[in-house]
Amino acid sequence: MSAQIHFRYRHRRGEFELLVDSQVPGKGVTALFGRSGSGKTSLLRCLAGLERPDEAYLAIGDEVLHDSRSGHFVPPEERGFGYVFQEGALFPHLSVAANLAYGLKRTPAAQQRQALAPVVELLGLGPLMQQYPAQLSGGEKQRVAIGRALLSSPRTLLMDEPLAALDRQHKNEILPYLERLHREVALPVLYITHDPQEMTRIADHLLLLDSGRVIAQGPLDEVLARPELPLSRTEDAAVAVTATVIAQETEFDLTRLAFSGGELLVGRIDAPVTSQVRVQIHARDVSLALTPPAQSSILNILPARVVALESHDRGRMVVRLDLEGTAILARITRKSAAQLAVREGSQLFAQIKGVSLLA
Numbered sequence: 001m002s003a004q005i006h007f008r009y010r011h012r013r014g015e016f017e018l019l020v021d022s023q024v025p026g027k028g029v030t031a032l033f034g035r036s037g038s039g040k041t042s043l044l045r046c047l048a049g050l051e052r053p054d055e056a057y058l059a060i061g062d063e064v065l066h067d068s069r070s071g072h073f074v075p076p077e078e079r080g081f082g083y084v085f086q087e088g089a090l091f092p093h094l095s096v097a098a099n100l101a102y103g104l105k106r107t108p109a110a111q112q113r114q115a116l117a118p119v120v121e122l123l124g125l126g127p128l129m130q131q132y133p134a135q136l137s138g139g140e141k142q143r144v145a146i147g148r149a150l151l152s153s154p155r156t157l158l159m160d161e162p163l164a165a166l167d168r169q170h171k172n173e174i175l176p177y178l179e180r181l182h183r184e185v186a187l188p189v190l191y192i193t194h195d196p197q198e199m200t201r202i203a204d205h206l207l208l209l210d211s212g213r214v215i216a217q218g219p220l221d222e223v224l225a226r227p228e229l230p231l232s233r234t235e236d237a238a239v240a241v242t243a244t245v246i247a248q249e250t251e252f253d254l255t256r257l258a259f260s261g262g263e264l265l266v267g268r269i270d271a272p273v274t275s276q277v278r279v280q281i282h283a284r285d286v287s288l289a290l291t292p293p294a295q296s297s298i299l300n301i302l303p304a305r306v307v308a309l310e311s312h313d314r315g316r317m318v319v320r321l322d323l324e325g326t327a328i329l330a331r332i333t334r335k336s337a338a339q340l341a342v343r344e345g346s347q348l349f350a351q352i353k354g355v356s357l358l359a
Contacts, residue, residue, distance in 0.1 A: 004060075005060050005190075006057070007047060007056075008055070009053045011054060012054060016042075020209075024188075024207060027188050028205060029202050029205070031203035031206050031220070033199050033208055035194065038210050039213075041160055044158050044190065047158060048081050049066070049076035060155065080156070086162065087165060091133070094132070095131065096133075097129040099144055100147055100151055107153045120147065123143045124177065125147055138166045139171075154187070155188075159191045163175075163195070175202070178201075200220070200224070200358060204220055205218070206223040208230075225327035227309065238281060240278055240279070242259065242278050245272065245275050247273065248268070255267070261325065262323065277357060283331040285353040286328060286352055288319070289348060290340055302349065304349065304350040309337065315333050315334050315335065330350060
């Protein structure tokens with residue numbers, strides 16, 4: 001089992017105070033999510049050793065890297081963390097190949113866990129090797145920055161909003177590389193983002209920050225499905241569901257998926273049967289019924305149990321539903337909740353109007 005990362009910080013700068021005490025998994029991608037000014041970058045810089053908090057404790061498993069009470073402090077260059085900044089921070093006078101070589105040189109040969117060729121192939125850097133940063137697009141620069149960080153053979157990768165400077169088109173170009181990194185490289189990643197779609201596509205675990213405090217943490221699917229959290233109040237409130245492709249309905253350009261709550265029909269996915277995919281279900285695309293409609297244009301109608309309700313503004317409510325072990329959210333009006341007598345424990349049917357592939 002991978003060693004957990006445990007950190008505890010009190011870090012005051014002016015009017016802002018970071019006050020956290022958390023543990024995150026030592027595997028997969030943990031997203032640090034929150035609005036601007038919530039403390040995400042301050043936390044990452046404390047973890048990297050780039051800032052010295054007033055009070056600090058950081059350990060990976062049994063290895064303590066920082067303990068302010070005893071005065072123990074491992075400097076940044078000895079922590080074994082790879083750091084990817086928002087702007088990539090490449091050396092402008094070096095080619096892509098030389099920037100990558102710099103990452104390799106940071107680690108003695110006997111301790112190198114990443115080789116150049118696999119990283120170049122993983123991130124699609126082959127055609128760029130002789131170019132210089134000024135010749136690269138924003139997305140290409142970030143792929144090189146990620147490659148350089150990987151080649152330093154870090155024990156953990158810290159990524160500070162690596163896609164923040166990119167428009168949606170360029171984000172969509174680089175996200176498949178991040179997903180591939182997630183699948184193929186056994187390396188824990190702490191990933192800052194303020195983009196819900198980005199978070200939902202690549203994260204396994206979520207640390208939700210607000211005003212310097214951790215207000216929720218846990219597996220991504222569990223935290224996204226909590227109706228009392230601020231995430232559920234946004235128009236884009238959604239959950240991520242992992243499902244398996246079980247059939248293609250070629251006549252209608254649909255794909256049939258199976259998950260713990262039953263089956264879903266979605267727009268055609270070009271993936272072989274038995275492959276796993278991650279899909280997104282928005283709260284706004286889920287309505288409720290007491291009985292399954294006899295005739296309906298909605299293809300996905302599944303039995304569900306109400307787990308929790310939360311009143312929001314403008315006469316709306318968010319309902320957490322359990323579909324045989326999978327949690328989803330539905331956004332309905334308070335009037336609809338009253339007419340259907342929706343309460344905790346109610347058995348009803350979730351009508352899922354839209355399911356989108358996270359890819």
